[in-house]
Amino acid sequence: MYKNKITQALLLSAGMAVAATSFSTLAADVPAGVKLAAKQELVRGNGTEVESLDPQKVSGVPESNVLRDLLEGLVNQDGNGALVGGVAESWETEDNKTWIFHFRKDAKWSNGDPVVAEDFVYTWRRLADPKTGSPYASYLEMTTMANAGDIILGKKSPETLGVEAVDKHTLKVTLDKPVPYFASMTVHTSLKPVNKKVVESLGDKWTSPANYVGNGAYTLDKWVVNERIVLARSETYWDNDKTVLNQVTYLPIENQVAEMNRFLAGEVDVTYEMPNEHFKRLVKEYPEDVKVTPYLCSYYYEFNTTRAPFDNEDVRKALSYAIDRDVIAKFIVGKGETPAYNFTPLATNGLDVEMPQYSELSQKERVAKAKELLAKAGYGSDNPLKFDLLYNTSENHKKVAVAIASMWKKSLGVTAVLENQEWKSYLDTKRQGDFDVSRAGWCGDYNEASTFLAILRDGHSQNYPKYSSKSYDAQLDKALAAASDADRSAAYKGAEALLAKDMPIMPIYHYVNARLVNPKLGGYPEKNPEDNIFSKDMYIIAD
Template structure:
């Protein structure tokens, strides 16, 4: 059901009608008859300490959760993933290459400055500028924005980017190729505006609570590292009258059992995750609190293809074939996740996949192939394979890593030494290429297959495996220039087949989103597969 609604949203963003699409109400609409609690404050578990609150310098989900409340982009989503206006009250395109966004004149920054088109120009040029060092710079390449590739590679100045402030409230975006879903891409964290004079005045310290200026529904009140981030209502937000929650607190709880216990004690309203081993009990004992929703995310391991022996396709395939994905999906995580033999979640719009041949084999047959491949690569009892397996600190990630390492040891005699790092160090290790095999997860930045497949393009800032394939890149190029949805789907299908053949990543499972949610929390979105939760849409219901 949710897929049809997302398709509708993408049709809107595609500009199928020349007339502008307008939106008005964004914030929480409390249903008639619902009695609100006197205290409108919410506490959310957020998984880990955030790397930063600068939208152009982050790449993770925990960071996006907070920034979504502090900063507002051109376009938002409702609880079903449909596009709704943010700073842009309307937009239009005639050819999917030139996009015009009309900004709300009432939109202001938390310091009283008006939000204007040049704020987006500055932020997007900053995203592309190599001096920023953004881990999401390649996202602009995916939009095909004019000159993005040359700017990111240092060949052109950031002011050559295909974005222009026609006037204070009109933004013009020029793409090199038609992208019918471009409007949906502006929802992403990296595309949110920043206040130029504040960033330039304070530099990296602009994200401190005393300096932070945002244009979202909330302002940064307190940030106690490794303890909490507290947000309060932004009274200057253009739609503040419809916001209900007065305070939102984010807690960086890495231990899922500890987070669960704090929820059950009434200290947390929404958890980041759930402990896998407690899921069935929680469903039985607290059915009203357990929320399992669609989620466009893939869980996988990355091979550093620039380091031996992982520069050998046979080694990568052997390790992939030897793991039992059914056991991991059903018993190790076991919340409704599905085994993955391809990268992109199967519910993604525009995706058609021919499952790879090894997915059709029995596990016994896969193991036999894995042993043969490893032997061909020169490994066996006389020369056992040993390597480090990196994952970010999390009991759930540890359980998966322990299970997979056990499978490798039992079936292949391979030793994987588990190494966990806290979030910031883990991200830095991957960006620097300081790993052999690493846990990874990717969630769609918009609902279209390119949001997954593009990160494996040679040179992409999120291509941590350092995968390089001219054939693969050509399929993505064909998808961008496709004249029909069917032609684009064929290109994606061939790209997925190349990933299965070359195996730079080891797909493990496709996510669902399972968390504990206070039954008194109204407005919680259960049908947004990108899990974009806006606190301005939520409210606390009074106890009956």
């Protein structure tokens, strides 16, 4: 974040240009009088086995958690979500279209190579290149980086992307449209750099522990698939003198009860989640260990709109209306989550949403409307609807799926056959479009409504429902071209209204982040709504 946080926030909210500014570095800030433990090793639950440790080939939270430690982008965040320097120690723009990033000269890769502007040029071209097949390629198009869309479609060469190494320590980025929050978008995992000579010489093998070259605060020491990923402190990291934790271990524990038990046994310092049914007991018995923090994240089900009968708007609406979101939020998950009738979390900066009409009905009235819509589509007792409901392996996801399937069966006579798949298979199934209805969750890549709404744009690489609406896309275009925050907010309101009308997804609830955290862990961020946790900023306190 800029030194004058209040002034910068006002500038960004007004869409105004900002001048060059230097930034303070951020590392573990141990308060005076705090005694550090002799053993500085952290163990984190990470939900599941990662899909990959290649930043341009992943799309999930578990992968981002690890990559945040292994790789450093242009910009980082502090514990409040404010921007701080990463590889770039300062940046500037005059019109929010041309951005200049100035690199710190002591940034290095773990093999000793200097981190230079050309590394980011190579990486971002690689992200856009259709040959890479990145599930996050469309993120570049969301930034409006020049020619990104045409490159992703194969119409232009990756070399035409709007990014240029002015010299070794200066990166110039050219956007097609002014994006006042562009710097915050560079925090994202997909834009973190890779070492060109390592990637091109080793191919997919570059991500093994023996070959991995990163520029983050930690290096990849061990990777035992389905067991653990162990990171070691990097001696080449530019701010290593301020890093405290010497080792970070990530455990792919899919069962929340098992993870809880390992935490209570002292084997895990930070859990990925908490078992919903144990939350109230844990709050009562271990109040110092339970951390509930804001989270820009939405839980929803998505329809495969290219597959009958989910190409029918009435069927989609009927299933959505029949979900009792109050029951799901308060009793099935019950950690402070809020029922969702729109996609974008209400705490998102600059969001103004008019709740859809069905949100104002009683649940009894919603079910009655759902029955009418389903009958109109030709389904009823003489022709019952049956389909598969896909979710990734997790006891918490299973509990939600069982509850919703029961609601559909009881109120509509609809049968949802539950199908769980482990993380990698689940992602692959969705990317191939081989599903009826699927569980989904989306967490903001930056704090602005477009990070949610843009994924449902026609052609977006994360648009698994295959939603296609010219009217919806036009609202997003209006937001990008908006001359004021009010105009941008109005466009987003229009986009949310279209989602409620067309119902390509069923919003269910907006998350909070609830997990168990060792009270001896200092520096744990409790006010970062994007839940971007950097291990380099934490430390273990002595008993």
